[in-house]
């Protein structure tokens with residue numbers, strides 16, 4: 168007869184090891200598959216700041232890196248690491264707002280599982296989320312290799328169009344002002360031209 172305790176431990180061992188590794192911080196690194204995908208899709212070089220708090224990634228002792236965290240930040244990191252399912256309100260100190268929004272949306276488990284297919288990520292993000300409010304959705308910026316938290320970065324044509332749309336009242340006002348100014352100048356020119364043609368004493 169099998170020992171039920173031994174059978175249980177044998178089945179649970181891989182999961183226990185997985186949990187220990189996560190809590191111990193072993194997977195605390197940037198996932199290069201996603202960075203490679205962004206660079207391949209966009210043709211641009213990007214650093215870790217697309218998703219992480221520090222442009223050099225989570226490992227190290229600089230601000231936003233593992234070695235610099237205080238007790239409260241460590242607690243938030245642990246919570247984020249165990250947010251396996253979507254919908255957990257994570258605030259990992261080693262991720263920026265966009266990185267945290269990814270984990271909230273897809274969950275840590277799916278994020279790790281998708282590493283072999285990083286191209287699947289943009290379609291899973293909320294298509295109307297635009298964290299930097301530049302008119303270009305985060306998912307589009309991910310594919311374009313522009314920063315989802317920097318309103319100064321984005322496809323230049325989309326930025327131009329969105330800025331024109333956002334400032335349409337100002338643009339129309341400027342066009343009308345220039346039109347009225349030209350109309351006034353033309354009238355002024357006609358007035359003086361008419362006086363010259365009339366000549367003195369006429």
Ligand SMILES: [Ca+2]
Pocket residue numbers: 297298299300301302303304305308315
């Ligand atoms: Ca944006």
